[in-house]
Amino acid sequence: MAGGHTVAAFDAELAALHSAIDRMAALVESQFATALDALATADAAKAAVVVEGDAAIDRLEMEVEAMTIRMLALRQPMAKDLRDIVAALKIASNLERMGDFAGSVAKRAVTLAGLPVVPPAGSLTWMGRTVLEMIGDMRRAYAEQDAALAAAVRDRDGEVDAAYTSLFREFLTYMMETPAQITGCTHLLFAAKSIERIGDHATNVAENISYLVEGRLPAEERRKGDHSSFAVAPSSTPEG
Amino acid sequence: MAGGHTVAAFDAELAALHSAIDRMAALVESQFATALDALATADAAKAAVVVEGDAAIDRLEMEVEAMTIRMLALRQPMAKDLRDIVAALKIASNLERMGDFAGSVAKRAVTLAGLPVVPPAGSLTWMGRTVLEMIGDMRRAYAEQDAALAAAVRDRDGEVDAAYTSLFREFLTYMMETPAQITGCTHLLFAAKSIERIGDHATNVAENISYLVEGRLPAEERRKGDHSSFAVAPSSTPEG
Numbered sequence: 001m002a003g004g005h006t007v008a009a010f011d012a013e014l015a016a017l018h019s020a021i022d023r024m025a026a027l028v029e030s031q032f033a034t035a036l037d038a039l040a041t042a043d044a045a046k047a048a049v050v051v052e053g054d055a056a057i058d059r060l061e062m063e064v065e066a067m068t069i070r071m072l073a074l075r076q077p078m079a080k081d082l083r084d085i086v087a088a089l090k091i092a093s094n095l096e097r098m099g100d101f102a103g104s105v106a107k108r109a110v111t112l113a114g115l116p117v118v119p120p121a122g123s124l125t126w127m128g129r130t131v132l133e134m135i136g137d138m139r140r141a142y143a144e145q146d147a148a149l150a151a152a153v154r155d156r157d158g159e160v161d162a163a164y165t166s167l168f169r170e171f172l173t174y175m176m177e178t179p180a181q182i183t184g185c186t187h188l189l190f191a192a193k194s195i196e197r198i199g200d201h202a203t204n205v206a207e208n209i210s211y212l213v214e215g216r217l218p219a220e221e222r223r224k225g226d227h228s229s230f231a232v233a234p235s236s237t238p239e240g
Numbered sequence: 241m242a243g244g245h246t247v248a249a250f251d252a253e254l255a256a257l258h259s260a261i262d263r264m265a266a267l268v269e270s271q272f273a274t275a276l277d278a279l280a281t282a283d284a285a286k287a288a289v290v291v292e293g294d295a296a297i298d299r300l301e302m303e304v305e306a307m308t309i310r311m312l313a314l315r316q317p318m319a320k321d322l323r324d325i326v327a328a329l330k331i332a333s334n335l336e337r338m339g340d341f342a343g344s345v346a347k348r349a350v351t352l353a354g355l356p357v358v359p360p361a362g363s364l365t366w367m368g369r370t371v372l373e374m375i376g377d378m379r380r381a382y383a384e385q386d387a388a389l390a391a392a393v394r395d396r397d398g399e400v401d402a403a404y405t406s407l408f409r410e411f412l413t414y415m416m417e418t419p420a421q422i423t424g425c426t427h428l429l430f431a432a433k434s435i436e437r438i439g440d441h442a443t444n445v446a447e448n449i450s451y452l453v454e455g456r457l458p459a460e461e462r463r464k465g466d467h468s469s470f471a472v473a474p475s476s477t478p479e480g
Contacts, residue, residue: 068326069322069323069326072312072322072326073318073319073322076316078313079313082309082312082313083309086305086308086309086312086329089326089329089330090329090333093330093333104469107469107470108469110469110470111469111470111471111472114472115472172422172423172426175415175419175422175426176419176422179415179416179419182412182415182416182422183412183472186412186415186426186429187469189426190433190469193430193433229344229347229348229350229351229427229430230347230350230351231351232351232354232355232423
C-alpha cells in the first residue's frame, strides 16, 4: 500500500503487531483445545491449566492495545495501514473474549468432574471441533490476508449455530427424562453456549480480516442461525 | 488538553462522537428496560419491539466506527484526544454487545410467553434493575467524564455476579422439584446470564471511561464474582 509510511520502522512495527495478534490467536486455539479435551474427559486438572492460562491472553491484549495507540500517535497511518491497526485493536478484543469463553468451558469441566453422574457430552464434541477448525482457518486467513478464507470461516458459523440449537432441544428433553442429570445438563448447556459464542467471535475476527484486506465489511448480513432462544422440548411436561 | 488540535473543527467532531456514543447508550438503556419489562410480564409483542430495535444500535456502532477512523486519519490526534477516540471505539463495541444481550433477553421472553406454565422470574427483576442502574450511571459518568462514578459502576458488578450465582443454584433446585418447569427455567437461566453479561459490559465501559479520563486503567484487578460455573444444586438428585 502506498502511504506516507514507507519507512522501515513502521513496517517493523506492523510486523510486530501482526505477530502479537498471532501469538494471542495461537494461545486462544490451544486454550480452547485443552478446554474441550477437559470437558470430554471430565479432567479437572487439565481444566485448571486453562483457567490459569487466561491471564496470558489478557496481558497480550493490553500489549496489542499499547502498540496500536503508540503507532496511531507516532506514525499517523493512512488508508490500509490505518485499517490494519484498527482491525488489530478489534481482533485483539475478540480474541480476549474467546479466551474468556475457553475459560468458561474449562470451569464447567471442573464442576462436571465433581458430579456423581455426568450426561453424555458427545454432541458438544462435534460442535467444539468445528469451532476449533474455524479458529485455525481464522489464523491462516489473518497471516495470509486471505479474504476468501475469512469468508469461509464466516459461512461456517451457521453450522455451529444449528448444532447448538439442536443440542439445546436434546438437552431439555434429556433433563425431563433424567431429573438426576439436571445439574450436569445445565452446565453442559452453558458450556455449549460458550462454544457457540467462541464461534461468533471467530466470525467477527473473520469480518475484521475482510475489512482489513478489502477495505469494506462483507455486504451480506450475517445469517443468525442460533434459534435456541425459541427452543422448547418436544413435550413440555415429562409426564406428557 | 493542550494538543495539536485546538481547531474548532476537531472539537466539533469530538462533540459529535460523544453524542453518537450517548445516543447508542440511551438506546441500549431503553431496549434493556423494555426487555426486562417483557420478561416480567411475558409480553411477546413488547419483546418483538426489542428484537427489531437492535438494528438501530448496530447502525450507530458502524457510524461511530466510521467517525473514529476518519478522525484518526485526518486529525492525527495525540494524548487525551487519541485516548478519547480509542475509548469511543471500544465503548461502542461494548454497547453493541449490550444491545445484542438485550435482544437475547427479549427472545427468551417471547418463548416464555408461549409456554403453558412460567416459573417465577422475581429474582431476575432485582438483578435486572441493578444492571439498569449501572447503565444509567455509566451514561452519566461518560457525559460528565466522572472517573469516580465510573469506578462506582465497576464496583457494583460484584453484586450482580453474586445475585446471578445464587439465582443459578435456586433454579437448579426448582427444576429438580418441578420437572414440568425445566424448559421455562432453562430459558430464564439463560436470560439471567444475558443480564449478568450486560453488567460485565457496563463494567468494561466504566473501565474505558476511567482510561479516557485518567489515562490509565484501574490498577486493581476486577473482582470476578460469578461463581455459577461451579454451582451445583444443594442436592444433586431430587430423589436424594
